[in-house]
Amino acid sequence: MAISKIWVVAEVVDGNVTTSSLELLTAARATGATVEAVVAGDGAAVAGELGSFGASKVYSTGDLGGSLLGVPVASAIAALVSGGNAPDAILLAQTYDGRDIAGRLSVKLDRTVLTNAIAVAVSGDTLVADHAVFGGSKIMKASFTGAGPFIVLVRPKSYAAEASGGAAAAVETIAVPDSGASGSATVTERHMEERTGPKLDEAAVVVSGGRGLGEAGKYSMVEDLAKALHGAPGASRAIVDAGWVPYSYQVGQTGKTVKPEVYIAAGISGATQHMVGMKGAKNIIAINKDKEAPIFGIADLGIVGDVHKVLPKLLEALKGRS
Amino acid sequence: QFMNVAVCVKQIPDPALPGSLDPSTHALVREGKLILDDSDAYGVEMALRLVEAAGGGEVTLVSMAPNSEQSGLRTGLAMGAHKAILVSDPALKGSDSLGTAKVLAAAIKRANPDLVIAATESTDGYTGTTPVQIAELLGFPSVTFAKKVTVSGGTVVVERQTESGYDDVSASLPAMVTVTAGVVEVRYPSFKGIMAAKGKPLEELKIADLGIDASSVGWAGAGQKVDSVVDAEARQAGMVIEDDGEGYAKIVEFLEQLKVI
Ligand SMILES: Cc1cc2nc3c(=O)[nH]c(=O)nc-3n(C[C@H](O)[C@H](O)[C@H](O)COP(=O)(O)OP(=O)(O)OC[C@H]3O[C@@H](n4cnc5c(N)ncnc54)[C@H](O)[C@@H]3O)c2cc1C
Numbered sequence: 001m002a003i004s005k006i007w008v009v010a011e012v013v014d015g016n017v018t019t020s021s022l023e024l025l026t027a028a029r030a031t032g033a034t035v036e037a038v039v040a041g042d043g044a045a046v047a048g049e050l051g052s053f054g055a056s057k058v059y060s061t062g063d064l065g066g067s068l069l070g071v072p073v074a075s076a077i078a079a080l081v082s083g084g085n086a087p088d089a090i091l092l093a094q095t096y097d098g099r100d101i102a103g104r105l106s107v108k109l110d111r112t113v114l115t116n117a118i119a120v121a122v123s124g125d126t127l128v129a130d131h132a133v134f135g136g137s138k139i140m141k142a143s144f145t146g147a148g149p150f151i152v153l154v155r156p157k158s159y160a161a162e163a164s165g166g167a168a169a170a171v172e173t174i175a176v177p178d179s180g181a182s183g184s185a186t187v188t189e190r191h192m193e194e195r196t197g198p199k200l201d202e203a204a205v206v207v208s209g210g211r212g213l214g215e216a217g218k219y220s221m222v223e224d225l226a227k228a229l230h231g232a233p234g235a236s237r238a239i240v241d242a243g244w245v246p247y248s249y250q251v252g253q254t255g256k257t258v259k260p261e262v263y264i265a266a267g268i269s270g271a272t273q274h275m276v277g278m279k280g281a282k283n284i285i286a287i288n289k290d291k292e293a294p295i296f297g298i299a300d301l302g303i304v305g306d307v308h309k310v311l312p313k314l315l316e317a318l319k320g321r322s
Numbered sequence: 323q324f325m326n327v328a329v330c331v332k333q334i335p336d337p338a339l340p341g342s343l344d345p346s347t348h349a350l351v352r353e354g355k356l357i358l359d360d361s362d363a364y365g366v367e368m369a370l371r372l373v374e375a376a377g378g379g380e381v382t383l384v385s386m387a388p389n390s391e392q393s394g395l396r397t398g399l400a401m402g403a404h405k406a407i408l409v410s411d412p413a414l415k416g417s418d419s420l421g422t423a424k425v426l427a428a429a430i431k432r433a434n435p436d437l438v439i440a441a442t443e444s445t446d447g448y449t450g451t452t453p454v455q456i457a458e459l460l461g462f463p464s465v466t467f468a469k470k471v472t473v474s475g476g477t478v479v480v481e482r483q484t485e486s487g488y489d490d491v492s493a494s495l496p497a498m499v500t501v502t503a504g505v506v507e508v509r510y511p512s513f514k515g516i517m518a519a520k521g522k523p524l525e526e527l528k529i530a531d532l533g534i535d536a537s538s539v540g541w542a543g544a545g546q547k548v549d550s551v552v553d554a555e556a557r558q559a560g561m562v563i564e565d566d567g568e569g570y571a572k573i574v575e576f577l578e579q580l581k582v583i
Pocket residue numbers: 209210211212213214235236237238239250251252253254255256266267268269270271272273274277287288289290293305306307308337444445446
């Protein structure tokens with residue numbers, strides 16, 4: 001029983017399929033299996049986009065109101081599986097909602113989940129997932145031992161999304177069973193932060209700041225540089241934990257993986273957990289006053305210097321350019 | 323109005339020490355002294371504040387760990403938690419997150435909590451799935467990535483972090499909430515707290531006490547195995563120069579070469 005059918009749980013934000021979901025469709029297609037998508041919300045509205053990335057069918061839950069997605073999506077999928085329509089594998093992006101859905105599904109199907117995968121491949125009747133360990137210096141290959149469906153959470157940015165030019169996916173509306181109290185988590189209001197410029201995980205340039213900035217107020221230098229380069233600002237965990245910037249800015253093992261053309265690390269030491277999230281950048285520039293800082297071990301250009309001296313001059317030099 | 327909160331606390335090898343893998347199973351070696359996972363210290367703090375705000379109740383720590391390890395639990399008790407449940411059993415070695423969740427869910431049930439708090443992800447395993455699996459096993463709603471938690475009546479209201487800000491989310495109690503690092507300032511155990519912790523109740527259980535079958539947990543129950551660990555492609559270091567006041571110009575030059583500017 002090889003891997004012949006894979007479902008991708010596709011997330012939709014502001015009417016568009018997220019890049020990380022398109023990456024998963026690309027990865028699923030590469031296995032040669034039939035690829036189908038599950039969408040929380042109106043699947044018909046994105047059937048064209050999903051089809052052009054290789055999904056032949058989209059299972060659509062329809063409007064879920066303000067429900068957090070974990071419970072309704074997992075129970076809808078579990079109902080399909082127990083009704084006899086079971087895929088061999090289910091891929092989800094390791095995002096806020098992806099984890100919730102995978103955790104719920106794991107219990108409903110009584111199947112384990114492989115998490116934090118950076119690559120997925122078919123090996124005989126099972127799936128093998130790669131995981132970056134020890135700060136990305138080693139790759140651990142893990143596989144499933146029992147029966148499918150195999151559930152895998154894949155880290156965003158592990159694959160490059162590539163369209164296949166397929167026709168629009170056929171849409172099938174699926175039932176969402178009532179889950180009672182366990183499904184009671186509901187969004188009552190959304191608060192959006194004002195943000196301009198590209199998103200952190202999609203920007204061609206990322207400028208991240210760390211503890212070496214000295215104080216929260218100095219983070220504005222990082223934001224200004226990101227803006228001057230049409231990039232996105234990011235951060236090390238040290239300054240997220242210190243409350244200088246929100247968690248969504250964090251780059252690294254417990255934050256985002258970024259793969260920009262240029263990554264600039266200002267006042268960041270280069271802990272393994274940080275580097276695992278940014279060492280896939282094409283070019284890395286580091287500014288750190290300690291010439292022994294590990295970040296210099298992977299930087300294409302390292303400046304041993306004080307961020308408070310280098311950044312203001314750099315900002316001045318970039319004025320009116322780019 | 324009293325509120326009982328259970329907090330999942332994982333006891334882990336000191337992350338500051340270099341980790342190692344068992345050469346045959348490729349699992350993280352968890353021998354020796356374990357400590358309270360820093361990520362869970364935030365959960366303990368959040369629970370203490372919620373119980374204080376409710377005007378009373380109990381915080382129960384729940385942990386699954388090898389070799390009857392207690393030191394992380396003692397840290398949480400010293401912070402002010404009232405009691406602890408520890409599940410330690412040789413049969414649990416090699417458990418995956420689903421196996422771990424089955425054990426923790428059964429232990430949490432004994433505490434009969436209004437609310438369960440866990441970290442969004444652990445420092446050493448970071449699957450980020452265990453708490454939601456626990457919630458599903460218990461039939462509780464779950465709200466992950468909380469930065470602020472309040473309880474009123476039979477409802478928990480959470481500010482849940484999102485990609486673009488945060489959402490207000492409400493769920494009925496009993497519920498599971500996961501918190502991320504840094505959302506509250508964690509208190510240090512006082513000397514008095516450390517002394518008091520020594521006398522606080524710590525119940526130690528085997529899986530048989532929880533009615534769990536050994537075949538559903540540990541290596542026996544895990545649905546996954548590690549096949550191999552290989553070296554990743556290494557990245558080469560480039561040019562490193564001392565800033566003599568003109569370091570910024572090197573960056574400008576490099577950005578020009580890359581046609582970023
Ligand atoms: C399980 C786990 C997961 C983690 N996940 C992440 C993650 O996702 N992302 C992450 O970033 N970290 C993560 N960490 C934390 C990580 O180990 C480091 O603690 C963190 O990355 C350090 O942040 P930093 O480089 O800003 O601070 P520090 O390590 O304190 O480094 C500050 C640097 O600034 C330099 N500096 C100081 N002053 C100046 C100056 N004036 N000019 C120039 N340079 C200066 C110093 O030389 C130093 O190198 C994780 C840790 C664990 C245990």
